[in-house]
Amino acid sequence: TPFLDVGMVEVLRGPQGTLFGKNTIAGAINIRTERPTDEFEAEVRASYEIEYGATEYEGFVSGPLTDTLLGRVAARYSEADGYLDNKILGEDEAEREDGALRGTLLWMPTDELEVTLKGETGYYDVTGRMVQVSNLNGVCQVPAFGINQPLVDLADPREDGKIDDDKTADAFDRESTDTDNDNVVLTLERALGAP
Numbered sequence: 001t002p003f004l005d006v007g008m009v010e011v012l013r014g015p016q017g018t019l020f021g022k023n024t025i026a027g028a029i030n031i032r033t034e035r036p037t038d039e040f041e042a043e044v045r046a047s048y049e050i051e052y053g054a055t056e057y058e059g060f061v062s063g064p065l066t067d068t069l070l071g072r073v074a075a076r077y078s079e080a081d082g083y084l085d086n087k088i089l090g091e092d093e094a095e096r097e098d099g100a101l102r103g104t105l106l107w108m109p110t111d112e113l114e115v116t117l118k119g120e121t122g123y124y125d126v127t128g129r130m131v132q133v134s135n136l137n138g139v140c141q142v143p144a145f146g147i148n149q150p151l152v153d154l155a156d157p158r159e160d161g162k163i164d165d166d167k168t169a170d171a172f173d174r175e176s177t178d179t180d181n182d183n184v185v186l187t188l189e190r191a192l193g194a195p
Contacts, residue, residue: 004100004122005060005074007034033118036070036106037062052092054080070106075099082128093128112191117184124179 012020014027040063047056056078065071077099082092100122107115140149 003031004058004076004102005034005072006031008032033102033104034060034062034072034074035116036072036104038064038070040064049080052080052083054078065105068108070108072104072106073102075101084128084130086128091128094130095127096125098122098124114187114189116187116189118187119185120181120183122181124177126177127175129175 008031010030010032012028012030014025016024016028020028020030042059042061044059045057048054056076058074058076060072060074062072063070079097080095082095084093086093100120102118102120104116104118107117109115138150140147142148
């Protein structure tokens, strides 16, 4: 959930192999989440996309817990009905639902030391496929199965090969993806050479 409660985006010119790994020869984009604040803050946002029935809710609460401990909680939930009309099943694809919850604690026992503990959990579920046949003039070749046929012979008769949000191919393949993630990060920052 890298785009939940974003605080800063850094564009770093490359190479950045020392800090971010050997595959950053052209630079890196570093996305940082918001830090807990020393004053109480809260915000809730909601949006609704009319054409495809997509909704999204996002919010956060942040503030001090004690004199040296700050906390922040951010959450997001979104869902969408899908934008491809499956003519055989009579359903929209691909249906999507995802959510995320992140909690951050910032402990500052001294002026020179900061300890940040961040925990995050999230999920991303998709039902159906975002595939539409847009060119029926090609040929489907699968040598292992002896298939070498024009796509127009394999597609459903109702498929017109146009990008028009109507789907017939793979109609009975209700493919789904369920992804869950959990992350915990502990960061210690100490000022060097402090008096």
